[in-house]
Amino acid sequence: MSYVDEVIESVVAKNPAEPEFHQAVKEVLESLRPVIEANEEKYRKVALLERMVEPERQIKFRVPWVDDKGQAHVNTGYRVQFNSAIGPYKGGIRLHPSVNIGIIKFLGFEQVFKNSLTSLPIGGGKGGSDFDPKGKSDREIMAFCQSFMTELCKYIGADTDVPAGDIGTGAREIGFMFGQYKRIRGVYEGVLTGKGLSYGGSLARTEATGYGLLYLTQELLKLNGIDIAGKTACVSGSGNVAIYAIEKATQLGVKVLTCSDSNGWVYDPDGIDVAALKEIKEVNRARLTEYKKYRPNSEYHEGRGVWVVKADLALPCATQNELLLEDAKALVENGCTAVCEGANMPTTLEATKYLQEHGVIFAPGKAANAGGVATSALEMSQNSERLSWTFDEVDAKLKNIMINITHNMVDAAKRYGHEGDYVMGANIAGFEKVADAMMAQGIC
Ligand code: NDP
Secondary structure, three states: OOHHHHHHHHHHHHOOOOHHHHHHHHHHHHHOHHHHHHOHHHHHHOOHHHHHOOOOEEEEEEEEEEOOOOOEEEEEEEEEEEEOOOOOEEEEEEEOOOOOHHHHHHHHHHHHHHHHHOOOOOEEEEEEEOOOOOOOOHHHHHHHHHHHHHHHOOOOEOOOEEEEOEOOEOHHHHHHHHHHHHHHHOOOOOOOOOOOHHHOOOOOHHHHHHHHHHHHHHHHHHHOOOOOOOOEEEEEOOOHHHHHHHHHHHHOOOEEEEEEOOOEEEEOOOOOOHHHHHHHHHHOOOOHHHHHHHOOOOEEEEOOOHHHOOOOEEEEOOOOOOEOHHHHHHHHHOOOOEEEOOOOOOEOHHHHHHHHHOOOEEEOHHHHOOHHHHHHHHHHHHHHHOOOOOHHHHHHHHHHHHHHHHHHHHHHHHHOOOOOOHHHHHHHHHHHHHHHHHHHOOOO
């Protein structure tokens, strides 16, 4: 059996009931085959792949908190510190009822390669809890965040592990967590990113993942001889990534026809109104059913359905496994040119394969959504310097990083004779640096 197959088999056996983690490991290792096979003896000897798929540390803890009626609740908190070969662990905190150890491990594993792709010195980690922030008062959110950080603060620090936001964790939650860290540890340091501007946050961090997605999409289309201006797009999600992807797409001359949340989706033939979407989601924290009040010409549909709308580009920006094989078929049927992932692993393995086999340009999230973590690393630099850069400075650096990622991904695929396979390109480009650092640091 090949080294890659052996490691995949052992991951499935050793980590039962973690399908998302299996999926992420399979996707990465399968696409690394040409590199692994060229170095098999060397890598086997030092158990490189076995070490890469085993997190350095997994922390699981109790998070008790009290609601507004005086009732106590208990959630489970997680932090997976996956790989620190190239820098302190870095990765977001997800607050969603679906969170379990397998999901956090899949996200942490992906994060290792994504962070490496940015060319910045950051290792990979991820955390979260099965807490559901929906419908909770500000005080309840604060109670949860303080309890979560009371335990987490023992394991993180500006030079060891620097969490950030993710699904369910935005500026409000980061603020509560930062306050609690400072109170318990007694240090004022850049231990979290995605902070508010008044206490060490970076301009353009809020916009970074969505903007970065569009910078990469624009560059990738350009390399394929296509101008992004004048194209149409379907976007899923209506959270942080989706909102700023829609904003930047619109600025670049793309008409975005859809967005969604976990209840339903909106079709707006005139192009999604970003100001309305921000007011609904960021200010009122309401549902997308409200959108029609702002745009009477739009349609609201219950359930899922974004990918059946005819458009040139598809930008999944909600969650994992939201673009299925049947959706990929609909996209191909409708002549979609490119799928670029704003979310982490939104496209299933079968759907990805189908899109690639049918000539759709496919940019994996690991590369396409790396703008968020890259800008988090820029926030860390500003915190270390005790300086703040302007919006334009950060945005220019972000754009530069995304353009470099695009070229590294394209070139790595070419180097191994798989031109146009950007999943392979991103995985190889991310892997090479981590593998090199791990080999240099000995068996650890
Ligand atoms: P938000 O919580 O801001 O928004 C998530 C959006 O996706 C919401 O519209 C939400 O709808 C929808 N959604 C979440 N879960 C589901 C589900 N199970 N089914 C259908 N819709 C769902 O999160 P972000 O925008 O920050 O994150 C979106 C994706 O991007 C995630 O995969 C995240 O890991 C990834 N990402 C985020 C980065 C960041 O900087 N924020 C960086 C890199 C990747 P509802 O409100 O109804 O729950």
